[in-house]
Amino acid sequence: MKRLALILAFAACATSDDSPPPIDEQPIVDAPVEQPDFCNATDPRTVPVTVVATPEAGETPYTSVLARAQTSIDLQVYLMGYGGILDHLKDKARAGVRVRVMLDGSKRDTNQKYFDILVAAGAQVKWSDPKFSYFHAKFFIVDGKTAVMSTGNYSKSFSIDRERNFVATDSDPADIADLVTLFEADWAGTTPAITCTRMVISPVNARERILAVINGAQETLDIESMQFADWGVRNAVKARALAGVDVRVMLADPSWIDANAYAVTFLKELGVPVKWMPHMHTKMLVADGKVAYVGSENFSQTSLDKNREVGVILVEESSIAPMVETFDKDWLIGTSL
Incomplete structure (x- = not known):
């Protein structure tokens, strides 16, 4: 009986000493913060572009x-x-x-x-x-x-x-x-x-990344591009325009870029305003003033699928602001088509 009493006593002490504290007294351990893997085009940068x-x-x-x-x-x-x-x-x-x-x-x-x-x-x-x-x-x-x-x-x-x-x-x-x-x-x-x-790299991922920016536009979509020839891009812009997104397009002179002549017809049938200005060589678009693409990729099938090209998707306000400002200035002086 004495042996049993000692065992029970020791067991009681062990149970008392080893028991976890009440929930409200336990230390709070922060969950590990998930670090971006930079696999997504919109993952934040340590230094804005x-x-x-x-x-x-x-x-x-x-x-x-x-x-x-x-x-x-x-x-x-x-x-x-x-x-x-x-x-x-x-x-x-x-x-x-x-x-x-x-x-x-x-x-x-x-x-x-x-x-x-x-x-x-x-x-x-x-x-x-x-x-x-x-x-x-x-x-x-x-x-x-x-x-x-x-x-x-x-x-x-x-x-x-x-x-x-x-x-x-x-x-x-x-x-x-x-x-x-x-x-x-x-x-x-x-x-x-x-x-x-x-990065936006042709022919690795350029098509999907540029289309993702277009498809994500909810209110506005501004496009300033030397070319507007690719049907995947055209149809994505069409879908946004039909969804009520305010689309504006600046192109190079159709007398220089043949594909732009039909692009103008295509866009105007959708009610999308189109303008041109001399020496338009850029390739950029801005969705909702919040997400932008700029790079060497033209909006053509060859450029997106067959060339070596490099560009970036931008989400930082300081990076996008100069693009918005430049587009608005060009739009004011552009010639309607």
Whole structure:
């Protein structure tokens, strides 16, 4: 009996000491915060993308970043041109910075002289892989830290000083890592291993991401584009217009871009106002003033599905505001079609 009493006593003590405190006395442990994986185009950035319009901004958005290069410049462009960009590439290559440039091989008649100039300065230069209909991306990465993407090519006298374009400067580490991966794969002639990215890349994910921005518009949709030829894009815009979204479209002159002639008819039948202005070369759209796309992708089937192209989806207010401001200014001076 004494042994049983001791066992019961010890059991009672153990039960008393080991029992959890009442619920209202237990410490509160915060649930782990889920970190964004940057697989979605609208995942937040650590550093907002800076967007400016040309010709107003001139060459500065390009040359100010190139001037800071200490170790490397990796660049892809459809058409190179004379001006500050080419001059900085030459100077940096001569100064010992590793400069690698990829030019569109289908435009050798235009790009060959720049190819030769860059090689003579010490840069490494390659032609694009012919598997792409056009190597139409326009971006460069400096020191693996900052990328500059644009809707326009690199001729100062024409693309930069005359055309309507946008330039986006991106220093977000995840975006830069993806662009480095893309460049290295294209340089090596391999398929980029990019399955989780914010970026808009043709022919990887551009179609679905641009359509997602259009399909998400609830109140307003502003489109400013050199081309409006792709039927998937056209039908997505049609659906938004029929749903009551206020759509406005700025295009390049139909006498320059043949596909825009029918695009105008298509849009006007929907009651969508369409305007044009000279030297319209940009590729951008803004939905509800809250989500935007800007990049090298035209709204054409070739551009979305067969080219190498690069762009971004933006949700940061500071990034979108210059695009909205520029569109509104262009709309005021545009010519109705």
